Amino acid sequence: MPEDAPASEDVGTVYLVGSGPGDPGLLTVRAREVIDDADVVLHDKLPGPEILDSIPAGKCEDVGKRAGGEWTPQEYTNRRLVELAEQGKTVVRLKGGDPFVFGRGGEEAEHLAANEVPFEVVPGVTSAIGGVGVAGIPVTHRDHASSVSFVTGHEDPTKDESAVDWEALAATGGTLVVLMGVGKLPEYSQALLDAGMAPETPLALVERATWPDMRVATGTLGTAEATRDDAGIEPPAVTVIGEVAASHDRLRAFLANERVSTVDADDGDVDTGDAEGAE
Ligand code: SAH
Numbered sequence: 001m002p003e004d005a006p007a008s009e010d011v012g013t014v015y016l017v018g019s020g021p022g023d024p025g026l027l028t029v030r031a032r033e034v035i036d037d038a039d040v041v042l043h044d045k046l047p048g049p050e051i052l053d054s055i056p057a058g059k060c061e062d063v064g065k066r067a068g069g070e071w072t073p074q075e076y077t078n079r080r081l082v083e084l085a086e087q088g089k090t091v092v093r094l095k096g097g098d099p100f101v102f103g104r105g106g107e108e109a110e111h112l113a114a115n116e117v118p119f120e121v122v123p124g125v126t127s128a129i130g131g132v133g134v135a136g137i138p139v140t141h142r143d144h145a146s147s148v149s150f151v152t153g154h155e156d157p158t159k160d161e162s163a164v165d166w167e168a169l170a171a172t173g174g175t176l177v178v179l180m181g182v183g184k185l186p187e188y189s190q191a192l193l194d195a196g197m198a199p200e201t202p203l204a205l206v207e208r209a210t211w212p213d214m215r216v217a218t219g220t221l222g223t224a225e226a227t228r229d230d231a232g233i234e235p236p237a238v239t240v241i242g243e244v245a246a247s248h249d250r251l252r253a254f255l256a257n258e259r260v261s262t263v264d265a266d267d268g269d270v271d272t273g274d275a276e277g278a279e
Contacts, residue, residue, distance in 0.1 A: 018124015022048030046096025131209030147174030153181020170195035
C-alpha cells in the first residue's frame with residue numbers, strides 16, 4: 001500500500017461520474033455499475049430526466065438548483081461528499097456529460113484529496129463532443145477544422161477581466177464549442193465578429209442533446225441572436241461556431257439518430273430530421 005494512501009479503511013469511496021449528455025444508452029457501463037452500488041447519489045439536473053428517473057429516489061440528493069432558483073453552494077457539495085465518505089458511505093457524484101469538462105469535477109477531486117478521501121473518476125460522453133456529434137456535427141474535420149476549442153460562455157461575474165480571449169479564439173480558424181453560452185450569445189458572437197470572424201461563419205445551437213426533446217437550430221455568426229430567439233433555444237444548449245456547424249444541415253436528411261429534430265430558421269417548424277421525413 002502506498003505511504004500516502006488514506007489512513008482509515010472505514011472511509012467510503014467517492015465516484016466522480018459523468019452521465020453523458022442524457023440518453024441512458026450513453027451512460028457508460030462503469031457509471032451504471034457504480035450508480036447501482038452507491039449508497040448515495042449527489043446530482044444536479046444536467047444528467048437529464050431519463051437517467052435521474054432510473055435511480056431510486058431514496059438514494060438521490062439534489063445539489064443543483066434549488067426550488068427558489070438558487071444554486072446549492074459548491075462548498076456545501078464539497079463538504080457533503082467528505083461527510084458521507086467519512087460515514088463509510090459509497091458516494092456517487094453524478095454530473096452531466098464528463099465530470100472534468102466545465103463540471104467543477106476538478107475542484108471536487110482536489111477537495112477530496114485534501115481530505116484524504118479516496119475517489120475514482122468515471123469519464124462520460126461530453127455534450128461538447130458527443131452531444132453535438134449526434135446532431136451530425138464533427139468537432140474536427142480534415143477539410144474544415146484542424147483544431148477545436150472548448151469555451152465557457154458564462155464567465156464568472158466576479159472576475160474583473162474577461163477570462164476568455166475571444167480575439168485569440170477567433171484567430172484559431174478552428175471550431176469553437178461554447179458551453180453555458182445561451183444567455184450571452186449576442187455578446188460573444190459580437191466579440192468574435194469584432195475580432196474579424198466572418199459573419200457567414202456557420203453556427204449551430206444544439207439544445208438538450210440526446211434528451212427526448214432534443215432540438216437543433218442552425219444559422220451563422222451574423223444571425224446568432226435571431227437563430228437563438230426564433231427557435232426559442234434555452235439552456236442546456238451547446239453553441240458550435242465554425243465550418244463544421246454547417247454539416248448538420250448537409251447530413252440531417254440521412255441522420256438516423258432518432259431524437260434529432262431541427263428547428264428551421266425560416267418558419268420555426270420542427271423537422272424530424274430522419275431520412276423518411278426528408279423530401
Ligand atoms: N460536464 C458537462 C458540461 C457542464 S457545463 C459536459 O461535459 O457536457 C453545463 C453546460 O453543458 C450547459 O450550459 C450546456 O452548454 C452543456 N450541456 C450539458 N448537457 C447538455 C445537453 N444534453 N445538451 C446540450 N448542452 C448540454
